[in-house]
Amino acid sequence: MNEANDELAFEPHEEELLSRVAWHYYHDGLTQSEIGERLNLSRIKVSRMLDRGRKMGLIHVHINSSYGGCFALEARLQEIYGLDEARVIPAQETGNINDRLAEAASQYLMGRLKDQEMLAVGWGATVMGTLQRLARTLSYRDISLVSLTGGVSAYIEGVASGRSSQNVHLIPAPLVVSQENIAEAIRAERHVVEVMSMARTANYALVGIGAVADEATLIASGYASRSQFEIFRRQGAVGDIIGIFYDQNGEPLDLPFHKMLVGLDFGALSAIPQVIAAAGGPKKIDAIRAAARGGRIDVLITDEPTAQAIIEKDQA
Amino acid sequence: MNEANDELAFEPHEEELLSRVAWHYYHDGLTQSEIGERLNLSRIKVSRMLDRGRKMGLIHVHINSSYGGCFALEARLQEIYGLDEARVIPAQETGNINDRLAEAASQYLMGRLKDQEMLAVGWGATVMGTLQRLARTLSYRDISLVSLTGGVSAYIEGVASGRSSQNVHLIPAPLVVSQENIAEAIRAERHVVEVMSMARTANYALVGIGAVADEATLIASGYASRSQFEIFRRQGAVGDIIGIFYDQNGEPLDLPFHKMLVGLDFGALSAIPQVIAAAGGPKKIDAIRAAARGGRIDVLITDEPTAQAIIEKDQA
DNA sequence: GCGCATCGTGATCATATGATCGACGGAAAC
DNA sequence: GTTTCCGTCGATCATATGATCACGATGCGC
Numbered sequence: 001m002n003e004a005n006d007e008l009a010f011e012p013h014e015e016e017l018l019s020r021v022a023w024h025y026y027h028d029g030l031t032q033s034e035i036g037e038r039l040n041l042s043r044i045k046v047s048r049m050l051d052r053g054r055k056m057g058l059i060h061v062h063i064n065s066s067y068g069g070c071f072a073l074e075a076r077l078q079e080i081y082g083l084d085e086a087r088v089i090p091a092q093e094t095g096n097i098n099d100r101l102a103e104a105a106s107q108y109l110m111g112r113l114k115d116q117e118m119l120a121v122g123w124g125a126t127v128m129g130t131l132q133r134l135a136r137t138l139s140y141r142d143i144s145l146v147s148l149t150g151g152v153s154a155y156i157e158g159v160a161s162g163r164s165s166q167n168v169h170l171i172p173a174p175l176v177v178s179q180e181n182i183a184e185a186i187r188a189e190r191h192v193v194e195v196m197s198m199a200r201t202a203n204y205a206l207v208g209i210g211a212v213a214d215e216a217t218l219i220a221s222g223y224a225s226r227s228q229f230e231i232f233r234r235q236g237a238v239g240d241i242i243g244i245f246y247d248q249n250g251e252p253l254d255l256p257f258h259k260m261l262v263g264l265d266f267g268a269l270s271a272i273p274q275v276i277a278a279a280g281g282p283k284k285i286d287a288i289r290a291a292a293r294g295g296r297i298d299v300l301i302t303d304e305p306t307a308q309a310i311i312e313k314d315q316a
Numbered sequence: 317m318n319e320a321n322d323e324l325a326f327e328p329h330e331e332e333l334l335s336r337v338a339w340h341y342y343h344d345g346l347t348q349s350e351i352g353e354r355l356n357l358s359r360i361k362v363s364r365m366l367d368r369g370r371k372m373g374l375i376h377v378h379i380n381s382s383y384g385g386c387f388a389l390e391a392r393l394q395e396i397y398g399l400d401e402a403r404v405i406p407a408q409e410t411g412n413i414n415d416r417l418a419e420a421a422s423q424y425l426m427g428r429l430k431d432q433e434m435l436a437v438g439w440g441a442t443v444m445g446t447l448q449r450l451a452r453t454l455s456y457r458d459i460s461l462v463s464l465t466g467g468v469s470a471y472i473e474g475v476a477s478g479r480s481s482q483n484v485h486l487i488p489a490p491l492v493v494s495q496e497n498i499a500e501a502i503r504a505e506r507h508v509v510e511v512m513s514m515a516r517t518a519n520y521a522l523v524g525i526g527a528v529a530d531e532a533t534l535i536a537s538g539y540a541s542r543s544q545f546e547i548f549r550r551q552g553a554v555g556d557i558i559g560i561f562y563d564q565n566g567e568p569l570d571l572p573f574h575k576m577l578v579g580l581d582f583g584a585l586s587a588i589p590q591v592i593a594a595a596g597g598p599k600k601i602d603a604i605r606a607a608a609r610g611g612r613i614d615v616l617i618t619d620e621p622t623a624q625a626i627i628e629k630d631q632a
Numbered sequence: 633g634c635g636c637a638t639c640g641t642g643a644t645c646a647t648a649t650g651a652t653c654g655a656c657g658g659a660a661a662c
Numbered sequence: 663g664t665t666t667c668c669g670t671c672g673a674t675c676a677t678a679t680g681a682t683c684a685c686g687a688t689g690c691g692c
Contacts, residue, residue, distance in 0.1 A: 016387055045671080047650060358642065359679090
């Protein structure tokens with residue numbers, strides 16, 4: 001605060017000197033001592049001038065990369081929603097967005113997973129892609145996999161096939177069944193109970209975020225119908241995580257559909273130390289924003305335009 | 317110099333990591349050790365990544381121009397010669413002056429070039445250095461490159477190698493040929509005509525300014541002989557731009573040499589909205605001064621002693 | 633297969649940098 | 663005039679940084 005009103009105006013000569021010092025330092029690669037000798041200044045003074053130059057914004061560092069702009073967004077996301085971490089991948093017209101998110105997510109997890117740890121996985125296209133990319137790492141590095149919901153086995157088997165299958169625990173059931181009492185019965189099965197309680201002990205959860213849109217994977221794979229989605233939307237649903245639909249504040253709705261799910265609920269999900277979500281694309285803006293606002297996730301991996309849109313909505 | 321053209325291409329993931337490191341270092345003010353911890357890298361590796369980032373031009377330090385530079389001299393140059401802009405870099409005995417000018421020029425252009433724009437480039441050591449520094453920006457930011465003369469391909473290819481080569485248009489010919497009729501024939505070639513007419517549509521032209529001295533790059537690279545230069549000097553030549561020699565008022569001379577050039581003439585050059593020249597050093601004082609007086613250039617990037625000398629000569 | 637060169641890595645150490653502290657000097661208050 | 667406050671300066675020292683070295687992995691040619 002004290003230096004905030006520190007004279008912003010200084011001698012023109014001072015300005016020139018400062019920029020000269022900055023030039024020598026940053027562009028010519030001279031040391032502060034060398035600059036001092038050359039311009040008859042004490043080394044310490046040169047140091048202070050550079051410091052001042054930086055504080056005043058006279059010296060500006062530009063990161064000349066398509067990633068550059070993303071870091072600012074990451075910082076904002078973390079700040080606004082209290083995320084542990086955010087990853088934003090650069091905008092790019094070409095290429096499937098889910099593939100690129102999966103790539104980023106798998107990279108993130110690779111750097112994060114330690115031996116002996118357990119990763120719980122949800123349901124969705126992005127999650128599947130991530131697991132495919134992770135497959136090799138998982139088998140090399142004694143990492144266990146467990147499913148958060150039913151319906152995962154379909155794609156996870158190919159991924160974790162072979163050697164390390166003893167470390168893979170799946171809920172042997174579909175994601176959604178047709179009747180509430182059937183779901184109850186399945187959830188009571190001993191093996192299902194075991195896997196679900198194991199999932200509660202996972203170190204990380206990897207989930208996708210679904211939009212309430214006709215293109216949703218839930219509809220494409222026959223777990224839900226368009227008319228159901230229309231009803232969900234009327235009730236205020238903006239998105240889903242592991243099959244549970246929530247409103248714009250990230251609060252889970254009370255839907256009959258939820259009673260037919262086989263998998264963990266939001267309470268159990270939140271108990272997992274770190275919930276990592278990978279999702280992006282224009283359709284998912286509201287879904288992601290609500291999840292973040294509601295504290296449903298700890299780590300968000302998304303793309304640049306989506307991040308921008310989310311932040312803008314919470315700006316006002 | 318030698319390692320300047322070591323592989324400019326690297327893994328996308330590598331680049332992301334590098335950008336992230338740079339961001340933490342320069343924007344968040346973290347130390348290299350802290351970054352290492354955070355990203356699971358050894359401190360030394362972080363240090364090396366930063367080094368590489370700087371060398372590759374991924375990290376750029378910009379010194380705010382409104383304060384930076386050598387104010388008084390810049391203002392005087394603009395005033396006396398009616399330049400759009402002047403950049404003067406501080407004096408320094410050691411270090412290659414061309415490298416420092418190239419640094420300044422690339423910085424200027426980076427701040428100026430917008431997407432979809434086209435930059436036409438001339439011939440010379442400083443231009444080459446500038447392009448090397450710009451390479452990264454150019455490929456990222458949909459900017460087209462076109463040559464103003466022949467003989468450019470030799471050094472531009474390494475620069476624009478790889479991805480964005482569809483945006484690079486070179487005159488496929490040497491700068492100077494041995495006979496007038498050969499030059500005529502080349503200039504009539506369809507492809508050459510095309511590139512030259514494209515060059516006329518460029519938004520900016522980046523050129524060097526050559527002195528009529530034995531050290532000239534034109535002589536060093538075998539395009540002209542000392543005896544030719546001696547003759548040019550007798551005829552009143554004080555400098556050249558894209559191979560065209562002019563007198564002390566910046567008026568092009570009528571030399572046979574010019575008829576053997578493959579490239580644009582002064583009329584076409586002036587038609588480009590902004591002609592940017594980067595040149596400095598004691599040998600080039602008269603050449604630069606004449607170019608400025610004759611209105612051959614719109615933007616001048618030079619060094620302090622040279623600027624001083626030029627102004628002094630026009631003071632009296 | 634066996635050197636051989638090359639590269640990337642981390643360890644060690646010299647150097648560069650910036651934080652802290654006391655001293656000096658000028659300006660305002662008394 | 664003195665005193666006190668404030669800012670600046672340089673000395674000292676802890677830390678951050680980058681240069682050098684040595685090692686192990688990888689790839690190449692013999």
